[in-house]
Amino acid sequence: MMRAAFALACAGYFLAGCGMGPPAPAEPPTDLSLQTRAISSQALFGPPRPFAPARSNAQIAQDILELGFRLESGREIPQFSRFDGPVTLSLQGQIPPLGVIETDRLITRLQREAGLDIRRVPEQGQIVVEFVPRATLRRVVPDAACFVLPNVASWDAFRADPRAPALDWTRIARRTRALVIAPADSTVQDMRDCLHEEIAQALGPLNDLFRIGETVWNDDNLQTVLTGFDMLVLRVWNDPALQPGMTRAQVAERLPALLARHNPGGASAALPLDRVPTPRAWTEAIESALGGRTSRASFRAAQRALAIALEQGWKDERLAFSLFLSARFAPREDGAQALDAMLLAARIYNDRPGTEAHRAHIYLHLSAQALASGQHNLVLHLTDTAMSAARRTENGALLASLMLLRAQSLEHQGRRDQAENLRRDAVPFALFGFGSERAVDSRREEIAALAQRN
Template sequence: MQADFMALVFRMESGREVPVLTRFEGPVTVRLSGRVPPFAERDLDRLLARLRAEAGIDITRSDRPGAAITVEFVPRRALQAYAPTAACFVTPGVSSWRDYRGARRSGATDWTALTVRTRAAVFIPDDTGPQEVRDCLHEELAQGLGPLNDLYELPDSVFNDDNINGVLTGFDMLILRAIYAPELRSGMGPDAVAQRLPALFARLNPGGGSGPPEWRSPTPRAFAAALDGAISPRASGTERRGAALRATAIADSAGWTDARAGFAWFLRGRLDFGSRPEPALRALERADAIYAASPLTSGAHRAHVAMHLAAFALTQGQAAAAEAIAAAAMPAAAESRNAALLASLMMVRAEALRLQDRPAEAEAQRREAVAWARYGIGDEAAIRRRLGDIGALSPLGHGGAR
């Protein structure tokens, strides 16, 4: 935990070192701005309540200008002009999109130049679906408050670019509680912070977790770069598959059997799914075996793999197997509050039920899937496309959208 804390706080995703710990000193206010979706206020209020209760941060929502953190919804085209690969992002030293455009090349928006945090802004596209808005609020607001890094080796955290966890976990809340503990303060360097961490975590987490500590080697930049390439929306299919192959090779060479190895094999299976079904199946089964071995990855992580295993069974006409795999994964998807994944699993199960000539059950499951998808996916046209894509996996080849 202490090594994770130091890596999250004193290093950025780019690899740049952060010279001192920074946080907001005193009460923190958060304001919504721009074309705010109607569901954003509810999800923000729930998040702030958790931050107060679980992380001990004095944080409230405000409707007045001058809030410590502004969450502004901006046109997607405008955001992508400045950050083409980001779904959303947070930056220090500004309170509006206009401020950011004027200051982004100055030291005001450089996290490594701060000695204390006084202002920050989170920017989210104003056409984003409900679940993605919620996920952006969780990760970007948390990074605005504290950790600046993402680590592929963390199995139970939103501070991991695998995007398995969309909402702040118990681990994340403990990291934030430690950052805002009275033993620490803005301006402290790594050595001073490291000296205080053993006693600090002994106080905050006296049990030290439910089992023996899990040692994880740091993730080399080559592996992180390979995974980044495998999930990059700007890379071609061939480039993404090559990156996934490099990632699994690095994981095998290092002897990893943890979450990052599981994710590498999951990506390899997902990228091979449409063109190389048998290698895809083997990669997905390997990812599932890795995830199943740890209680930290046996839930939501396996549910993501199960979605693809169920879809594969559907393509083979194995309707009963597809239904069973999807149904078994649905509770984990619900527990992780991933409505998009839950909806997709339900869509696969509905198609499997239809193949088994159980039309009434299939229609009921399809309707429930669409209801969850309205939060998880949002856009009605995108929901219809997802139904159509899953329906097209069936040997009967129907589009599924109605």
């Protein structure tokens, strides 16, 4: 229902921004300038190539029930809800330069990959996407980058009565209207990520789950665009066999046959089912780590989350993410332990389905460590492995950072022409993800400084 906006402080030799997003622009934008020089997802990445869903159908059935019958707050949703029939979508507000292009590309994906009957219209649609300046948005919802609401058609209408009973998702069975609030003056990547997650939640389940790696419905924000898992869930969610108003038990009864039809390959996956639910104390610790004002505060919160994960006996993304954040926020003097935690997180992600993007983020930080210690062949190996996943998951900020790390090691080995070519190739991805030339220069200088520490 809401994509969180976290500003992360970092320590050690890992990259600032923690792989969770681009560095902050050197100057806060006052208009749509962050998108004027960037190019679209299609121009950068070409045709979409999402990874296919890798979880078992039994696991996906469990996932759908938990995604669809509970809100992020923990409140239960008593009935199945969705739009019934074709869906129209419209854009309004301060539409950024690439807002229409990114929306249309998403709609095409939803039509082709999820089989949805959805189209953009010039008049007011059933789903309205309104672009609002970030400062305006955060004055009202400080922790949100974007969000989706039912039964309202404009930002002004929401502001007039933000606690209206009609905005309560738990009361809705048949969806008739939804409002997506997206940033008008963010980077193209942030804007596009918001469109993917919030429009998908308007059309499908509303919850976010940290334990599922292969979905944008996860507040770790490591997946940036809709995945093969997400498209499968949307296809199942909108299948005629499910009807608005059904109970959780009725949906659960029909899911096995639906998944067998829509995802026949999922019958053979053999991983044990995830342990659920997630204790609220762990989620609060993770949120405190991500939103901490200092690295020390974030580290303490990450350590609390890690202790809970170990106590629960998890072996899934929740343990891996706890380790990742513990490493990310570890003080400099705990560098050896932080590296061990990052390596263990990488091994866990490697054993989990659909976590290619997560491993790429881990390799980004391991590459930074390797660069700082002069292990240039290791930098080249790690970045080569991660760049393919970053490109396929359409993460411009991550891909540009990997390319700049790789270029630094190539230069150190005397391969200056290759290094300069790679830096030049990284620029459009960096503008897409970071938003400004100053932010791009800041990331490049940060990486160069790592190399000087050796």
